[in-house]
Amino acid sequence: MKIAGIIAEYNPIHSGHAWQIAATRTALGEDTAVVCVMSGHWVQSGACAIADKWLRARLALIGGADLVLELPTLWAASPAETFARGGIGLLAATGVVTHLSFGSECGDAIALERVAAALDSPAYADELRRFLDQGLPFAACRQAAVEHLEGKEIGDLLSRPNNNLGVEYIRALRRLDSSICPMTVLRMGAGHGEQAADEVRHTSATDIRKRLLLGDWGGAAPYLVPGEAELLRGTNRPTQESLTGFRRLALFQLRTMAPEDWALLPDSGAAEGLPDRLAKAGREACSLEEFYTLAKTKRYSHARLRRLVLWAFLGLGESDRPASPPYLRVLGANSRGREVLRAMDGRAGLPVLTKPAHVRELDQTSRQVFEAEARCTDLYGFCLPDPFPGGREWKEGPVIL
Numbered sequence: 372m373k374i375a376g377i378i379a380e381y382n383p384i385h386s387g388h389a390w391q392i393a394a395t396r397t398a399l400g401e402d403t404a405v406v407c408v409m410s411g412h413w414v415q416s417g418a419c420a421i422a423d424k425w426l427r428a429r430l431a432l433i434g435g436a437d438l439v440l441e442l443p444t445l446w447a448a449s450p451a452e453t454f455a456r457g458g459i460g461l462l463a464a465t466g467v468v469t470h471l472s473f474g475s476e477c478g479d480a481i482a483l484e485r486v487a488a489a490l491d492s493p494a495y496a497d498e499l500r501r502f503l504d505q506g507l508p509f510a511a512c513r514q515a516a517v518e519h520l521e522g523k524e525i526g527d528l529l530s531r532p533n534n535n536l537g538v539e540y541i542r543a544l545r546r547l548d549s550s551i552c553p554m555t556v557l558r559m560g561a562g563h564g565e566q567a568a569d570e571v572r573h574t575s576a577t578d579i580r581k582r583l584l585l586g587d588w589g590g591a592a593p594y595l596v597p598g599e600a601e602l603l604r605g606t607n608r609p610t611q612e613s614l615t616g617f618r619r620l621a622l623f624q625l626r627t628m629a630p631e632d633w634a635l636l637p638d639s640g641a642a643e644g645l646p647d648r649l650a651k652a653g654r655e656a657c658s659l660e661e662f663y664t665l666a667k668t669k670r671y672s673h674a675r676l677r678r679l680v681l682w683a684f685l686g687l688g689e690s691d692r693p694a695s696p697p698y699l700r701v702l703g704a705n706s707r708g709r710e711v712l713r714a715m716d717g718r719a720g721l722p723v724l725t726k727p728a729h730v731r732e733l734d735q736t737s738r739q740v741f742e743a744e745a746r747c748t749d750l751y752g753f754c755l756p757d758p759f760p761g762g763r764e765w766k767e768g769p770v771i772l
Contacts, residue, residue: 372403372404373400373402373404374406375406375469375472376405376407376551379409379431380409380576381407381431383579383599384431384596385573385579385595386573386596387474387575389596391556393435395470398556399554404708404711407438408462409428410424410448411744412748414447414448415447415449415678416677416678417674417677417680419609420609421584421609422603423608426602426606428702428703429770430596430603433599433772434596434599437707437711438704438712439701439702439703439770440702441701442458442461444685444687444743445696445740446458448681449692450678452542453637454536455540456539456695459547463547464696464719464720466718467711471544473537473556474537475556475558476534476557477531477534478555478557480541480554487538489520490513490538490542492520495520498515501516514527537555559573579591584609585611613754616754618659621681621684622656622662625656626654630650633649635690636683645668648668649679652666659680686746687743693736693740696740697721697722698723698730698733698740698741699715700724701769703772725768727765741764748764
């Protein structure tokens with residue numbers, strides 16, 4: 372049996388995601404099992420998820436996945452390279468995944484492998500430094516360096532977000548010398564962060580989240596998987612009003628932070644003096660948006676700043692994140708997913724957690740990562756209209772369909 376891995380946020384899962392899963396099976400065979408590594412309650416943009424991870428795991432199974440594993444927040448709320456490294460590390464650790472499927476704007480895995488090879492080449496560092504010395508933003512320098520090494524057509528692939536993430540997946544596979552075969556599915560419809568035109572069959576998760584937060588169920592429903600609207604509508608999930616609590620708590624945290632506190636966060640620019648700027652912005656800002664405006668520079672994007680704010684709010688630091696995820700946490704499975712779990716027995720390179728209590732039997736690193744995740748879940752409760760009691764992470768088992 373072929374087993375395809377997909378790394379996703381499913382925030383929320385929508386018709387485009389379901390189409391990717393179906394296209395993967397069309398390419399590999401209809402009996403292909405699909406293992407998804409999914410972000411938990413906090414996502415790469417530095418925001419909370421639109422619904423709790425157990426409901427999103429259920430929706431992933433409804434949308435075509437067979438087994439859902441969790442990508443812990445320490446990797447899920449990180450830049451593309453770290454996000455990819457965590458997700459690929461988990462898929463490789465299953466010991467059974469044969470293919471990696473990801474969406475891209477170009478639909479050409481070979482071209483993306485050329486980009487990955489360029490980024491890993493000895494010449495890349497010198498080219499990157501040359502452009503960084505001109506004071507350009509990092510993303511622009513990265514793209515310019517690859518264009519100089521491989522030509523404009525290959526370099527231009529880095530201008531699109533899903534191509535970028537696909538490149539990082541390939542690089543992570545290369546670092547692990549993994550036998551997992553990468554394949555890409557051409558994205559259909561509106562791109563990341565874009566709104567679908569009337570004739571487009573798929574829209575972005577960003578557009579759907581905006582519609583859901585505004586209560587535009589009629590606008591969102593055509594892009595959701597069957598039954599998803601009903602499940603989302605009936606759950607305790609973030610709203611425009613409830614997110615005010617999160618924003619104020621985050622701002623409170625920022626006002627208490629000195630430069631040395633900011634320096635403990637990953638990607639905080641400590642070597643370049645950014646913590647002083649962040650501490651000053653945190654003291655002066657009266658809203659998160661004002662903080663981003665005060666702290667932003669040409670080199671530091673809003674996405675980077677949002678992640679820093681999230682890590683500060685969650686009480687996480689660079690030292691909390693080990694080199695790779697230390698366990699495989701099962702969030703959901705159907706009958707075929709349970710077959711995959713049986714196949715993993717004796718072949719998985721990491722402990723498989725099907726019950727939260729199992730983590731108490733693991734090493735200190737595993738327990739620390741799980742305890743950090745439990746804190747992340749407790750704090751997610753403050754994003755909801757009705758905050759749930761603490762300790763939920765230790766009580767919830769996998770969703771079984």
